[in-house]
Amino acid sequence: MRYAVxxxxxxxxxxxxxxxxxEGHEVVALIRKPNALLEGLDLRLKSVALYRDDTAHIDxxxxxxxxxxxxxxxxxxxxxxxxxxxRMKTVHVDATRSLCTAAARxxxxxxxLCSSSITVGFGPLGVPGNEDSALDPTAAYGxxxxxxxxxxxxxxGEQVVLAAPDIExxxxxxxxxxGPYDVKPxxxxxxxxxxxxxxxxxxxxxxxxxxxxxxATGHLLAMERGQAGRRxxxxxxxxxxxxxxxxxxxxxxxxxxxLPLPPALTRAAGLIGRVxxxxxxxxxxxxxRHVLSAMQADRYRSDARARAELGLVxxxxxxGVSAAxxxxxxxxYC
Numbered sequence: 023m024r025y026a027v028x029x030x031x032x033x034x035x036x037x038x039x040x041x042x043x044x045e046g047h048e049v050v051a052l053i054r055k056p057n058a059l060l061e062g063l064d065l066r067l068k069s070v071a072l073y074r075d076d077t078a079h080i081d082x083x084x085x086x087x088x089x090x091x092x093x094x095x096x097x098x099x100x101x102x103x104x105x106x107x108x109r110m111k112t113v114h115v116d117a118t119r120s121l122c123t124a125a126a127r128x129x130x131x132x133x134x135l136c137s138s139s140i141t142v143g144f145g146p147l148g149v150p151g152n153e154d155s156a157l158d159p160t161a162a163y164g165x166x167x168x169x170x171x172x173x174x175x176x177x178x179g180e181q182v183v184l185a186a187p188d189i190e191x192x193x194x195x196x197x198x199x200x201g202p203y204d205v206k207p208x209x210x211x212x213x214x215x216x217x218x219x220x221x222x223x224x225x226x227x228x229x230x231x232x233x234x235x236x237x238a239t240g241h242l243l244a245m246e247r248g249q250a251g252r253r254x255x256x257x258x259x260x261x262x263x264x265x266x267x268x269x270x271x272x273x274x275x276x277x278x279x280x281l282p283l284p285p286a287l288t289r290a291a292g293l294i295g296r297v298x299x300x301x302x303x304x305x306x307x308x309x310x311r312h313v314l315s316a317m318q319a320d321r322y323r324s325d326a327r328a329r330a331e332l333g334l335v336x337x338x339x340x341x342g343v344s345a346a347x348x349x350x351x352x353x354x355y356c
Contacts, residue, residue, distance in 0.1 A: 029096030083124030197257030201234025202349035230257035233342030
């Protein structure tokens with residue numbers, strides 16, 4: 023099969039491209055410009071802008087997609103800086119609409135959109151959330167702010183794909199993903215930080231984790247087996263942060279965090295984040311009070327639908343941590 027991929031120069035995209043190539047598929051990467059993550063790979067690069075508000079742009083996208091059997095739309099951003107809401111809307115909503123129109127015009131029958139678990143409900147360990155669970159975004163992410171804007175634009179992008187005519191749209195919603203090719207790093211920052219120095223505290227909450235390799239496989243299975251109009255949560259390991267950080271500690275050879283993060287310290291960090299974000303929004307994004315409160319809460323989700331309908335068979339989360347650590351070590355992050 024020939025598959026087009028947006029976001030191939032990013033963390034998840036780099037993992038997906040390698041999974042597709044390993045399975046014998048041809049890959050057409052729709053990118054603005056290449057980066058080191060694509061070096062040495064046997065794929066076709068097509069330099070295109072994902073969004074411009076003109077007919078010629080749609081025609082160019084349709085031409086780039088012609089002959090493809092499916093499109094994986096992984097391009098996405100989280101932008102907490104001034105004007106970030108508009109930029110997230112451009113990527114998550116406007117570009118998605120353009121790509122769906124171009125896919126239909128170019129004869130591409132199926133689109134798999136990489137959304138986020140941020141649009142999926144959650145629950146305690148005994149009753150985890152799933153793709154149909156109710157979610158109160160205001161309670162979870164606030165009335166306004168970058169996290170709420172990210173939720174709203176991701177959800178709007180899902181709705182664009184599911185309503186698009188002349189294509190079959192499938193949504194995947196990755197939760198916390200850990201693995202190699204995490205350039206920034208994002209989720210892998212926990213691995214890098216603990217490899218550099220001991221971490222005494224652990225957040226008191228929990229989350230749903232998955233290896234980057236399993237997430238990439240989930241994307242491919244969604245393309246091959248997913249039901250049109252369905253969402254699939256990609257996250258297979260419900261762990262407390264203490265358990266997850268304990269696995270990281272074993273992999274990097276450190277003592278695991280022993281002390282729960284005090285609520286007072288969380289509030290203080292949130293205040294630092296609120297002040298610091300006025301000067302450097304990206305640097306202090308992790309200290310957003312809604313992000314911090316989420317780490318202190320149990321926000322578990324179930325991948326039962328992905329296992330039952332896609333046939334996803336997850337691997338241990340330790341393999342994702344080990345793969346991330348090895349990649350970071352080879353590149354001098356640690």
